[in-house]
Amino acid sequence: MTFERSSISMHYARTIAAAARRHGLDDQKLLADAGLDPTLVVATRGPRMTSEQFAALLLGYWRCANDEFLGQTRTPGKHGTFALMAKQAVNARNLRGVYRHISRFYDLFTEEFQLTLREEGNEAWFEMTLTHPQLDTDHLFTEFFLLLWHRFPGWLIGRFIPLIRVQVSYPRPAHGREYRLIFPAEVTFDQPRIALVFDRQLLNEPLVQTEDTLRNHLENAPLVWVTRPNFFPHYTRKVTNYLTHCLHTQHTLSQASMETAATELHVTSRTLRRKLTQEKTSFQALKDKVRQDLAIQLLNQPELTISQISQRLGFSDPAAFTRAFKSWLGIPPKEYRKSG
Structure with a gap:
């Protein structure tokens, strides 16, 4: 696994398959065409799917049902609608213009949901209201x-949009642990509004993409939306790639340090530390993130023991791994595995 990609819960495959059955589609063929074994999809503790499989499943549903709203609304959103919106959005002046265009476009197109950009103090709120939330x-x-409203505008301005928080209007679902992989911020539940909240100053960011780059982006959709964005600050990206490489070549992160990373990147450790600070991160934070993502993937492989996973991730012992994992997700790894 790289920093740009991670596995995805089969919960989403089951949900899309159920929508397909409700609308008279062959869900078994839909799953098989996406490279998914239907018998494994229904297993509540089965393996996870790859980003490529999930993207193929989304695209297959859109084409078969002619519905980009994934069967979760009263009236469908015809396939191709997003692409039409995007071809107009790429001509906006800045991020503020993008969010305003998305809101206006879908307001003209559908009554299934409403989108609103609200600026309040130092924060920008992009809110979504479902007309029939009981269908979702x-x-x-x-x-x-919400993932799409975060990742596509971020791609347009050529940078990752740091979120202050994400709000949803429902209680934490059984698959709520997936939210840490979907959204790079705290998610709060049972809120009065569904919203992405971020720094208002980002609305002034100009667009860097063009109609030509958009054409390639849409050709690779939805895969580009369900994988981790790869436009991160320069040194953040380089260090993350180095740490990921360590996992594949050394099978451990124990030997990776600020000094070894600096040597690999041909800078001094002092310079690297300063660059990461400027990018509002640290070597340890990036190391923890790489470990966290891989830990989640490995815990979904029941044949691996906690001790083996701990060793693979470069921890001194299973107890150290357990403490770290609990600090990441709030529960120990054994409990996380049981809840899968």
């Missing part, structure tokens, strides 16, 4: 489109 029983629509 597994929150697939909400989760996917």
